[in-house]
Amino acid sequence: MRIAPLLVLAACCPPETPRPPVPPAPAPVVTQAPPPVDAAPPAVVGPPVARVVDVVDKQFGLDVPDPYRWMEGLDNADFRAWLAAQGQYAAMQLGERARRPALYQRIRELGLGVTAVYNVQLGGKRMFHDVLPAGAQLAKLAVREADGTTRILVDPEKLSTAEAHVSLNAYSASPDGTLVAYVISKGGGERGVLHIMDVKTGIDLPDQIERIWGEGAASWLPDSKQFFYGQLAAPQPGVDPMINQVSRLHVIGTSPDKDPIILGRNADATWKLAPEEWPGLWNPPGSPWVVASAGGAHSEARVAVAKMSELDKSGASKTPWRIVADYSDGIEIAIPHGDRLYMQTFKDAPNRKLISVPLARPSLASARVELAEEPTMKIEWIAPAKDALYVGRQVNGLMRVDRLAWNAKKPEPIALPYEGWVPDVASDMRRDGIVFQVEGWLRTGTYFEYGDKTKKLTPTGLASSSNADVSHIIAEEVEATSSDGTKVPLSIMRRNDNNLEGSAPTILYAYAAYGAVERPGFSSSRIAWVEGARIAAICHARGGGEKGRRWQDDGSREKKLNGVHDLIACAQYLIDKKYTSAAKLAVHGISMGGVIVGRTITERPDLFAAAQLQAGIVNPLRILEAENGANQKNELGDPTTEAGYRSLLEMDPYSHVKPNTAYPAVIFTIGLNDHRVAPWMTGKMAARLMASTTSKRPIVIRVDSDAGHGVGSTRDQGFSEKADVWAFFLDMMGE
Numbered sequence: 001m002r003i004a005p006l007l008v009l010a011a012c013c014p015p016e017t018p019r020p021p022v023p024p025a026p027a028p029v030v031t032q033a034p035p036p037v038d039a040a041p042p043a044v045v046g047p048p049v050a051r052v053v054d055v056v057d058k059q060f061g062l063d064v065p066d067p068y069r070w071m072e073g074l075d076n077a078d079f080r081a082w083l084a085a086q087g088q089y090a091a092m093q094l095g096e097r098a099r100r101p102a103l104y105q106r107i108r109e110l111g112l113g114v115t116a117v118y119n120v121q122l123g124g125k126r127m128f129h130d131v132l133p134a135g136a137q138l139a140k141l142a143v144r145e146a147d148g149t150t151r152i153l154v155d156p157e158k159l160s161t162a163e164a165h166v167s168l169n170a171y172s173a174s175p176d177g178t179l180v181a182y183v184i185s186k187g188g189g190e191r192g193v194l195h196i197m198d199v200k201t202g203i204d205l206p207d208q209i210e211r212i213w214g215e216g217a218a219s220w221l222p223d224s225k226q227f228f229y230g231q232l233a234a235p236q237p238g239v240d241p242m243i244n245q246v247s248r249l250h251v252i253g254t255s256p257d258k259d260p261i262i263l264g265r266n267a268d269a270t271w272k273l274a275p276e277e278w279p280g281l282w283n284p285p286g287s288p289w290v291v292a293s294a295g296g297a298h299s300e301a302r303v304a305v306a307k308m309s310e311l312d313k314s315g316a317s318k319t320p321w322r323i324v325a326d327y328s329d330g331i332e333i334a335i336p337h338g339d340r341l342y343m344q345t346f347k348d349a350p351n352r353k354l355i356s357v358p359l360a361r362p363s364l365a366s367a368r369v370e371l372a373e374e375p376t377m378k379i380e381w382i383a384p385a386k387d388a389l390y391v392g393r394q395v396n397g398l399m400r401v402d403r404l405a406w407n408a409k410k411p412e413p414i415a416l417p418y419e420g421w422v423p424d425v426a427s428d429m430r431r432d433g434i435v436f437q438v439e440g441w442l443r444t445g446t447y448f449e450y451g452d453k454t455k456k457l458t459p460t461g462l463a464s465s466s467n468a469d470v471s472h473i474i475a476e477e478v479e480a481t482s483s484d485g486t487k488v489p490l491s492i493m494r495r496n497d498n499n500l501e502g503s504a505p506t507i508l509y510a511y512a513a514y515g516a517v518e519r520p521g522f523s524s525s526r527i528a529w530v531e532g533a534r535i536a537a538i539c540h541a542r543g544g545g546e547k548g549r550r551w552q553d554d555g556s557r558e559k560k561l562n563g564v565h566d567l568i569a570c571a572q573y574l575i576d577k578k579y580t581s582a583a584k585l586a587v588h589g590i591s592m593g594g595v596i597v598g599r600t601i602t603e604r605p606d607l608f609a610a611a612q613l614q615a616g617i618v619n620p621l622r623i624l625e626a627e628n629g630a631n632q633k634n635e636l637g638d639p640t641t642e643a644g645y646r647s648l649l650e651m652d653p654y655s656h657v658k659p660n661t662a663y664p665a666v667i668f669t670i671g672l673n674d675h676r677v678a679p680w681m682t683g684k685m686a687a688r689l690m691a692s693t694t695s696k697r698p699i700v701i702r703v704d705s706d707a708g709h710g711v712g713s714t715r716d717q718g719f720s721e722k723a724d725v726w727a728f729f730l731d732m733m734g735e
Contacts, residue, residue: 047089050082050687060642064621064655068684072625074238076680083683087703090667094702097727099735103528104723110524111719113467120426120435120447120462124177126199127426127435128153129462130168137714141171141182143199148461153202154182167712169214174224175285175430179205179252181218181227188708188717189673190214191241194229196252209256213245214711221283221308226251228262228281241675242628247279247292249313260315263292269317271304276630283308284384285430289336289359292321298634299332299515301325305341305359324362330549335384337406337429342370342389344382350548352379354391354404371404371411378548380517383425387432387452392422397477397489397520397546401436403450414450417457418443421519435460441475441493441520468527472496475520480539480566480573486554488566489540489547490573491518493530498579505733506535506580507726508571510600512543512563513592513635515552525722535579541566541596555596557637558647563596564603571600571607586664586729588612591677591709592635595620598653598685601664610665610697610732612725615677615709618685619654621645626678654681657688665697665732667725671707697732 052067071079094100116132116139125146132139141154159166164187171182180199185192194209194217211232218227226249233244246264250256263271263279273279277294280301290308295301304321312318325331330347340356354371357363370389371379377393377400384390388405399422402411416422420440424447427434432452439445444464448457474496479487498504507529511518518538526536540546541563543555555563571587574580587608589597594616601611620636623629636651637644649655657663666689668682682701689699702724707713 047085048082049691050683052691059639059645062646062649064649066622068687071680071683071687072622072678073680074627074678079680079683083679083701083703086683086686086701090700090702093698093700094724094728097724097731099730100723100727103726103730104719106532107525107528107722107726108716108719110466110468110528111715114444114524115465116444117447117462117464118424118437118445119171120424120437121171121173122177122426122428122431122435123173123175123180123199126173126177127460127462128171128173128177128180130171132715134465134467137716138165138167138712141168141180143180144462151202153180153197153199154184156184159184164706165712165714167714169712170217172217172220172227173199174220174227175222175428176224178224181220181229183212183214183217185214185712187673187706188671188704188710188712190675190708190711191232194218205252207250207252207254207256209250209259213242216280218250219280219282222285222287228283230279240627240630243275243630245278247281249311260313261317262311262313262319263294263317266317270319271317271321271323276633277302278631284336285428287336287429289341291334291336291341292319293334296634297514297631300327300330300346301332301334302327303331303334303343305336305362322359322362324357325364329364333382335382335389337384337389342382342384343367344379346549349373350550351375351377352548354379354382354389378545380422381425383427383434384429385427385432385434385452386430390425390427390434390436390450392425392436394517394546397491397540399438401434401450403434403452414457417446417448421521423519423521439464439521441491442470442473442522444522464522466522466524466527468524468531470527473527473530478573480569482562482569483565484562486542486562486566488542488569490570491520491538491540492535492574492579493526493537494535494579495530495533498533498535500578502575502578502581503584504533504535504580505584505730505735506537506574506586507729508537508539508567508574508585508587509593510539510541510563510567510570510587510589510596511591511593512539512541512555512566512596515543515545515549517545525718528722529726535574537570537574537579539567539570541570543596556635558643560595560636560647560651561599564599564651567596567600568604568607571604575607582607583609584733584735586610586612586733588614588725589616590614592617592632594618594677594681595636595651595653599651599656601666602653602656602658605661605663605695608664610667610729612667612669612729613682613685614669615671615674615679615682616668616685617677617681619652619681621648621652621655622681623648626681628676629678654685654688657685657692659692660694661692662695663689663693663697663699664695665728666699667702667728668700669702669704669721669725671704671709671713673706673708676709698728700728 055069057064119130138156169183183192196205248259280293293301303324333344353373355367381392404411424437437445446463447460476492543563598618
């Protein structure tokens with residue numbers, strides 16, 4: 001059984017109340033060219049220039065030109081044709097990079113040498129997990145029996161065709177372990193089909209359910225014969241397919257067409273949902289209560305409870321829900337146990353605390369504090385077992401795990417085998433103890449089991465492995481000082497023989513959204529970069545969750561530019577401390593990270609030789625016109641209000657591209673099957689940069705027609721993209 005936050009994060013990737021003073025005004029745009037490099041890249045002639053249109057948004061007294069508005073839309077043939085020409089040009093340019101073959105060979109050698117084991121779930125006496133074996137292209141679903149034998153249940157590579165590959169997006173094991181629900185999709189997309197497999201025989205049941213978002217499988221009921229699931233709305237022309245979702249109940253062996261809606265948009269419902277809210281339902285083993293949630297691309301959720309016996313299965317949504325929490329209450333996880341509901345919240349506790357209320361009368365006003373907030377420790381997750389509630393807490397970027405016995409007053413620490421992070425945890429409310437993974441920057445993940453009776457940590461035999469030699473690589477944790485004096489954590493990986501003379505090619509990554517923590521984790525591609533006497537750095541900017549909810553809020557919505565200032569400070573630190581120079585520095589980000597990376601290169605183009613924007617949100621001002629757009633209002637703001645429109649305009653990279661400015665080289669990378677971030681955002685930003693830059697450095701768009709947001713891509717697709725981007729970076733750095 002997997003315990004997760006109450007909502008599915010349809011974030012632009014996978015993802016905290018008093019506000020500090022308003023940040024200072026941003027520095028003016030610098031227009032000088034980046035410093036010279038040893039071998040400056042030649043001027044290039046690109047594909048056909050994008051046409052411009054005379055479109056000016058007039059909102060709230062502001063005039064905002066939008067010369068590439070014509071690119072917008074889900075099915076825009078003109079834009080697709082222009083994008084195809086850009087992709088062909090990029091393929092030609094990238095294929096000519098002299099460093100690319102050797103980079104690809106090394107990235108692939110190390111990458112294929114990794115066996116990755118992750119996403120463990122417990123079901124009966126069985127242990128399920130995802131595995132990406134060494135040499136394989138796609139993750140597979142495996143089961144380990146009680147006697148230790150392991151077999152593959154779902155192998156997407158055997159289901160793929162020459163036209164499109166198939167990927168495993170999510171799975172959920174039934175409580176007794178006899179069945180497993182899994183979601184597969186085609187072409188790297190994330191809208192899939194839910195299948196049910198008999199674990200003993202490995203044969204799929206007739207039950208198949210369409211329109212399932214890739215992050216969610218089934219929420220099983222205790223009897224292992226029925227489950228709740230979330231379903232996307234039927235597609236309608238011009239309508240965001242990510243809105244108007246519902247939660248249904250399916251009984252094994254019945255037709256999904258008759259599955260009743262338990263929670264969703266219904267004008268007569270006893271608990272109403274907004275169009276952009278994602279509904280979720282959970283009834284854990286041993287509890288007569290159902291927990292309902294409504295959320296989105298943010299950690300907090302609205303929460304309600306009802307007895308399973310009271311559930312309205314007619315489809316009329318008349319269940320008598322007891323309302324527990326609204327978004328303002330900051331509830332992120334809710335777990336029923338006995339007669340109480342245990343909850344993780346950040347309200348009045350930026351580092352989180354645990355509270356509980358009686359299920360029969362769930363009033364937060366009289367909540368009992370089970371675990372108070374600690375000023376130096378942030379709660380990252382909680383996992384319930386029969387014997388206790390297990391708690392993972394972050395301390396200075398590292399994880400500790402505690403055991404809090406039910407109704408106990410004080411947690412007991414569990415000694416970890418080594419310092420690192422705990423990215424995955426599995427527990428079962430019908431058995432004692434917990435299973436969890438420990439990982440580090442330079443250590444692959446290993447699963448351990450903690451037994452309540454033995455009080456010992458025992459290896460499970462499930463572990464990732466790598467053929468990389470990391471003995472010559474070190475990981476450093478430092479701090480940069482942002483423009484308002486804030487100390488920003490910066491992680492740096494380099495070879496131990498780097499001389500720090502300011503000449504090492506360096507990549508700097510940032511995401512800083514949804515409260516996500518850029519945790520210590522092993523990356524073979526990062527090792528491949530660093531072992532070539534290069535440096536990799538990660539900026540833990542505001543907007544992430546590294547320092548609790550306040551850190552997140554200080555980089556979200558109207559404070560998004562704080563993250564931009566933090567990223568600039570980290571870049572400047574790397575230059576000032578002689579790790580690298582502006583001529584040898586590249587910045588990169590993915591998805592929602594496109595906001596701060598995009599605004600950083602428009603704010604300080606002189607700091608970088610090159611940049612990558614991977615499936616980036618680079619036109620957030622137009623977010624409501626994009627697929628999955630309404631789901632992002634909590635992170636970005638609402639452009640239909642004056643305050644929201646003005647702050648979105650200020651953070652919008654596309655709107656801040658200035659004519660006659662020397663921008664660094666930029667490589668955009670996208671998949672045509674991306675349903676999280678609209679590819680037209682990339683098109684608009686790239687076109688404007690092409691028309692505006694005076695540096696004669698290339699602006700290219702790398703296009704993959706058999707990919708989406710990157711979640712379901714094959715290993716070779718990832719290796720190929722990395723090699724293209726790194727060869728591009730090194731050329732721009734004069735290497």
